[in-house]
Amino acid sequence: GDSVTQMEGPVTLSEEACLTINCTYTATGYPSLFWYVQYPGEGLQLLLKATKADDKGSNKGFEATYRKETTSFHLEKGSVQVSDSAVYFCALSDRNNNAGNMLTFGGGTRLMVKP
Amino acid sequence: ETGVTQTPRHLVMGMTNKKSLKCEQHLGHNAMYWYKQSAKKPLELMFVYSLEERVENNSVPSRFSPECPNSSHLFLHLHTLQPEDSALYLCASSHSAGSGRGTGELFFGEGSRLTVL
Numbered sequence: 624g625d626s627v628t629q630m631e632g633p634v635t636l637s638e639e640a641c642l643t644i645n646c647t648y649t650a651t652g653y654p655s656l657f658w659y660v661q662y663p664g665e666g667l668q669l670l671l672k673a674t675k676a677d678d679k680g681s682n683k684g685f686e687a688t689y690r691k692e693t694t695s696f697h698l699e700k701g702s703v704q705v706s707d708s709a710v711y712f713c714a715l716s717d718r719n720n721n722a723g724n725m726l727t728f729g730g731g732t733r734l735m736v737k738p
Numbered sequence: 739e740t741g742v743t744q745t746p747r748h749l750v751m752g753m754t755n756k757k758s759l760k761c762e763q764h765l766g767h768n769a770m771y772w773y774k775q776s777a778k779k780p781l782e783l784m785f786v787y788s789l790e791e792r793v794e795n796n797s798v799p800s801r802f803s804p805e806c807p808n809s810s811h812l813f814l815h816l817h818t819l820q821p822e823d824s825a826l827y828l829c830a831s832s833h834s835a836g837s838g839r840g841t842g843e844l845f846f847g848e849g850s851r852l853t854v855l
Contacts (some may be wrong), residue, residue, distance in 0.1 A: 666846035
């Protein structure tokens with residue numbers, strides 16, 4: 624079945640440092656890939672997505688590129704802020720499913736940014 | 739307004755109690771989901787409803803009983819729970835993949851934090 628593996632946290636960085644959170648996936652079809660973010664006390668919200676190979680998703684300074692050859696979708700940001708402290712989830716959607724959107728999530732990576 | 743509203747936000751119950759979690763979405767979606775988020779475990783998909791029909795029951799124990807009376811409301815009825823059922827229960831909604839409007843994006847509520855004593 625489908626699976627998503629992302630690096631375990633917590634990741635602790637100083638403000639303005641560079642961020643990379645690794646994500647690799649296993650899927651039988653042609654999935655769409657997502658990064659969701661969960662701020663303290665809140666539900667998950669979509670950060671960015673990519674629907675086909677070589678697509679780059681971007682939002683709020685975060686970027687991730689859909690790499691089919693390495694089955695990866697690493698999340699990057701050039702300069703993190705304290706407000707980026709949250710848990711980040713990589714996920715994939717099996718687009719062959721004709722019912723709901725069956726997202727498969729990774730385990731989440733907690734990011735802590737210190738002033 | 740977040741678009742997906744869950745109540746209650748916090749719930750403490752004994753193992754013999756019966757309670758319900760409620761989810762309401764105002765986004766015009768036709769698919770709704772329950773996820774379980776436990777400490778140090780990946781998000782677990784519990785149930786999926788598409789067009790008010792259950793399309794996924796991910797091997798969830800029968801002490802969890804979902805109900806979807808219409809496309810805007812989703813309930814999770816709880817009875818004789820165990821302490822290991824303590825978790826954050828997240829509701830989400832989306833356009834269904836078969837609707838032609840599905841983008842794969844789920845919209846989540848803020849969750850109901852459940853503690854079973």
